[in-house]
Amino acid sequence: MPSRYMQPLRILIQFGYLGFIVWLGFSFYTFVQAVGTSADRSTLVRPDGIDAFLPISGLLGTASWIKGNGINLIHPAAVIVFITIVISSLLLRRSFCSWICPIATLSEISWKSGFRLFYRNWRLPSWPDVTLRGFKYLLMLFFIYSVFIAMSSEALLGFIQSDYHKIADVRLLNFFLHISPFALGVVLLLFVFSIALRNPFCRYMCPYGALLGLVATLSPVRVTRNTERCVSCGVCSQICPTYIDVMHTSSVSSPECIACWRCISHCRYNEALSMRAVQRVAIPGYIFAALVLLLFLGGTALGKISGNWHSTVSFEEYVRLLVK
Ligand code: SF4
Ligand code: SF4
Numbered sequence: 001m002p003s004r005y006m007q008p009l010r011i012l013i014q015f016g017y018l019g020f021i022v023w024l025g026f027s028f029y030t031f032v033q034a035v036g037t038s039a040d041r042s043t044l045v046r047p048d049g050i051d052a053f054l055p056i057s058g059l060l061g062t063a064s065w066i067k068g069n070g071i072n073l074i075h076p077a078a079v080i081v082f083i084t085i086v087i088s089s090l091l092l093r094r095s096f097c098s099w100i101c102p103i104a105t106l107s108e109i110s111w112k113s114g115f116r117l118f119y120r121n122w123r124l125p126s127w128p129d130v131t132l133r134g135f136k137y138l139l140m141l142f143f144i145y146s147v148f149i150a151m152s153s154e155a156l157l158g159f160i161q162s163d164y165h166k167i168a169d170v171r172l173l174n175f176f177l178h179i180s181p182f183a184l185g186v187v188l189l190l191f192v193f194s195i196a197l198r199n200p201f202c203r204y205m206c207p208y209g210a211l212l213g214l215v216a217t218l219s220p221v222r223v224t225r226n227t228e229r230c231v232s233c234g235v236c237s238q239i240c241p242t243y244i245d246v247m248h249t250s251s252v253s254s255p256e257c258i259a260c261w262r263c264i265s266h267c268r269y270n271e272a273l274s275m276r277a278v279q280r281v282a283i284p285g286y287i288f289a290a291l292v293l294l295l296f297l298g299g300t301a302l303g304k305i306s307g308n309w310h311s312t313v314s315f316e317e318y319v320r321l322l323v324k
Contacts, residue, residue, distance in 0.1 A: 003271070006261045006285040010098065013289065014105040021102045024049050025173075032170055035315070036323040046318075048309050049300075050169055051077035055208050057160075057168055058082025059147050064160055067153035072160050075168065076308040077300075084299025088292070089212040093219045095292045097202060097209055098241075098260035107199045108241065114195035122196050123243055132204040133256075139207035140214075166313045167321050198241045203256070213255030220278045223252040223263060229270035236263035236273060251279055261285065 027047040034044050051057065054075055061072025061079035072079050085096045097104045111121050124132070151159070159165055175183070193200045202209050225236075227250060236246035242256040246263045259275070264285075267273040275283045303309040 003261065003265045003267075003285055006265045006289070009285070009289050010261060013099050013293065014108070017100050018102050018105050028169065028173060029177075032173060032322070035318050044315060046311065048077045048311060051075040051311070052081040053172055054078040054168055055082060056143065056147075057165065059143060060151075060156060060160060060165075063147045063151070064153065064156040066148075067156060069153050069157045069160075071308050073308075073312040074160055074166055075311055077303060077311070080299055080303030080308055084296060084303075085208075085212065086215055087299070088295045089215040090219055091221065091295065092288065092291060093216040093221055093257055093259040094209065094212045094255075095259040095288075096212065096296075098258040099289075099292045100296060103206075104199065104202055104258070107194050107201055110191060110194035111196075111198045111241070117195070121198050124197065135204055136207055136210040139205070140210040143207055144211075163321055166317060170318075170322060198243070202258075203242065210255075216257070216259075217253060217255050221259070221283065222276060222279065223257065223259075224274055224276040224279055225250050226270075226272045226274070229272035231269045231272070233269065235266050235268075239263055239266045246273070251276075259288075261288070 024047050027045075028050045031044055031046050055078070057072065057075045058078035058081060061075065062082055065071050065079065088096050098108075115121050123129070147156070164171075179187070190201055197203075223246065225246065230247070232247060234247050237244070237248070239262050240246055241260060241262060242254070242258060244252055244254050244257060244263075246252060261275065264273045264275060275285075275288055277283060300309070
């Protein structure tokens, strides 16, 4: 498949997943609304995939699992999705960020709209950019320290089985349904920044992206430049949403690379850029796209087959915790 078709394919997958997420959110909203009112409880099904929005629960569950407590049965899908995404970063770099993540999809729509409006996106000067990028790593370290070091296995288990954690999904929903003026202001400010800059939330604030970026540095897969074919036109460096200077590198090792293939798609000169495993084996675009989907769907399927997907929080517990 010619690399110019990669961007339409990636965007199709992004929007497909965004649509799925909207459906998932609406199903969960319907479930929560019905908990206190429906007479026929047999029709109420909680969409377990909503746990994908609980990455901290996934991190807590993973730590608890590693410390010998078994999988987090309160929100097991959160653990499965978390581990799947970490493994996908190890194999296919931060492909989750540019192919699946709905926040990154909205962010990409924003900066592309900004580009259409102003014919450009801005970039922070070097020192604030580097300083702010460090912020997401600090957040990541804070979460990893808090969960893996500061909390004992008993404390992890206690939190996972707490009433607070049982309805963490509903708390998140309520956060958006009854958003405070302050939180709304922050979201709007981020939206404005996301029009001017490329992916500021992912670049400066997302601890998940920080973790995936560090894991991705171990990945055997990288964008690789054939220095003999390259005509040094600079398009790849201009087009990169994470501002990587692709033209001046032979292989992209940066943790910021989100494996979006934009540089490869826009390089029209003798296919000077390619996605390669261990710098040797070129990965065709359709294979990469198929692998991204297979990894993500495969992780979900494994979770379901192994019985680690459905939450053990019973309908009665939701009623007890939600209906005052
Ligand atoms: S777009 Fe292709 S030809 Fe142009 S600088 Fe980048 S790698 Fe070289
Ligand atoms: S280096 Fe290429 S694949 Fe990586 S983020 Fe930049 S444009 Fe996307």
